[in-house]
Amino acid sequence: MNALVKQHLIDPEICIRCHACEEACPKDAISHNSDNVVVDAGICDGDMSCIGPCPTGAIDNWLMVAAPHPLETQFEWMELPEAVTHSPVEAQPDPPARDATSTTKKRRPPKIxxxxxxxxxxxxxxxxxxxxxxxxxxxxxxxxxxxxxxxxxxxxxxxxxxxxxxxxxxxxxxxxxxxxxxxxxxxxxxxxxxxxxxxxxxxxxxxxxxxxxxxxxxxxxxxxxxxxxxxxxxxxxGASFLMPNDPAARLIMICTGTGAAPFRAFTMRHQRVMPEVTGALHLFFGARSPDQLPYFGPLAKVPDSLLTKHFAFSRVEGAPKQYVQDKLREDADSIAPMFGQPTTHIYVCGLKAMEKDVEAALAEIAASTGQDWDKLRDEMTNSGRYHIETY
Ligand SMILES: Cc1cc2nc3c(=O)[nH]c(=O)nc-3n(C[C@H](O)[C@H](O)[C@H](O)COP(=O)(O)OP(=O)(O)OC[C@H]3O[C@@H](n4cnc5c(N)ncnc54)[C@H](O)[C@@H]3O)c2cc1C
The missing domain is CATH 2.40.30.10 (Translation factors)
Structure with a gap:
């Protein structure tokens, strides 16, 4: 049997095509076409000069293979093959605690x-x-x-x-x-x-x-x-739309388009500091189609045990139009038991237009569990557990 070799690969789903790795490689082992940045296994000697300059970590992927994947194959990839090992992402110590009042101007407690x-x-x-x-x-x-x-x-x-x-x-x-x-x-x-x-x-x-x-x-x-x-x-x-540090917290995150931004941050934080805590994050994400949904590939790969994903698409050929509020109703069973629990936090982020419809869906889900949404929403808002950021 052929001995396995370790092949250095770049994750096309995370790479931002900045080409910093290409410039750093002293052997010119890294090149790109209009789709992907790739490593030539015939040239790469594992010198690692390329690892540091990468701003995302897409560069740091390794695969044990019998025969290295050629460049032509890597150029075609939309994602890495399975069984790639990543250098473990080490949780970094939090930035040093600082006295917020000493650096802030006219600090008032946030309204919410x-x-x-x-x-x-x-x-x-x-x-x-x-x-x-x-x-x-x-x-x-x-x-x-x-x-x-x-x-x-x-x-x-x-x-x-x-x-x-x-x-x-x-x-x-x-x-x-x-x-x-x-x-x-x-x-x-x-x-x-x-x-x-x-x-x-x-x-x-x-x-x-x-x-x-x-x-x-x-x-x-x-x-x-x-x-x-x-x-x-x-x-x-922003002093209000923040993430709880409590491992018992359960988050229902609802967004459209760029409203995914804070939830990407929440999910990455959770993965880095409490990967053992399962069942905590629930994402409802609406877009016209999968290719218009930012971070679709990487999000879909987060294990369901860490993040349940509920995607709603409004412009997929042959499929009925579905908006994020429809998905909330459709998958209500998965989140209804969380309504009324003191550990539940609800976040809504995205276009202003989504706010009313999402709230109507939440009110229906609350009612299905015998709860008065207006009362529950006020209670959650006043305890910092209901947050809306729309623009
Ligand atoms: C707290 C907060 C967080 C935000 N986070 C993000 C974010 O993560 N990503 C992001 O892309 N944006 C975000 N925005 C919106 C962003 O601040 C800008 O408003 C947006 O990018 C438009 O700015 P502009 O200068 O390009 O458009 P402008 O020059 O201000 O406006 C040009 C025209 O576009 C219209 N317009 C403005 N915004 C929109 C819109 N969203 N959709 C359709 N038409 C619009 C205006 O009415 C105007 O007619 C956020 C806003 C807030 C308040």
Missing amino acids: PAPASASEPVINLHTPSRPVEVEVQGNYRLTGEGTEADIHHIILSLEGVDYPVLEGQHVGIALPGKDANGRSHAQRRYTISSPRDGERPGKGNISLTVRRIPGGLCSNYLCDLKRGDKIEITGPY
Whole structure:
């Protein structure tokens, strides 16, 4: 029998095609076509120079094979073959605790409290009059070419910058230039879609999930950024839509489109720090079709024991239109028993238009368990367990 060899591979589902690995490889073993970045097993000698510069960790995959996968095969991959081993993702120590009041301006308690067990956020560290400059590490289109939703995964390096974040917080973008009246543009907010210890653990970076709005000033500015560009950000912001630290907490997360950003961060945090806690995360996610649903592939791969996934698609040929509120009703049995439990948290994020319909579905589910939704919602809101972030 042939001896197995260890082949170095790049995960096409996580890679943002920034080509930092390609530049770092002293042997020129890494190359790309318009689809994928790949490693030539005939050249790669495991020198590892490419591992450090990767902002996502997509570079760090290894497979025991009898015969290495050739480049042509790797160029075709939409995902890695099974049995790839990843270097274990080490949970990084949390950023050092800091006295939030010493760094925040005019700190008031949020109108809607954060979950009681959430970490203390730092907010307003960098203001519109004093933004901080950060570098773009990569910018990758998440949704299918030619589909209506043009959603980008943008990674910003926070190296050397004082910018501690928690899952659920957002950044402000200070746009360059002036408006028609000669004033600075109003800043726009974007939710951080990576966990507190980084898109890649310990890498000191964050990711944003940005949808290009036709004619939109900031979304087009962000979606057109290139690796190495410098932009100014403010914040961090958000002291309420945060994740509980309590392992007993059960989260129902409901979103459309870029509303997935905080839930990607919640899920990654959970996977990194409490992978043994099962049955805690439940995601209801609506999009037109799978290729317009950001992070569809990686999310689908999170084991059901960690994250139950309920996808609703409204434009799949041959299938009836389904919206996220329909999916909530259809799969009500899986979450109804959680209604009324003091450990249950509900989060809604995405377009404003979804809010009313989602609430109507939640009210029906509550009623099916004999509960008065208005009362339950107020109770949950006041105890920091019901959060809505729509825009
Ligand atoms: C707390 C918070 C978090 C947010 N998180 C995200 C996020 O993670 N990802 C993300 O992509 N956006 C997010 N947004 C929305 C983002 O801040 C901008 O509003 C959005 O990107 C549009 O900005 P723009 O400068 O491109 O458009 P503008 O130049 O401000 O507007 C151009 C035109 O587009 C319309 N428009 C604005 N927003 C939308 C929209 N969403 N859909 C359709 N038309 C629109 C406007 O009415 C206007 O006519 C968030 C907003 C808030 C308040």
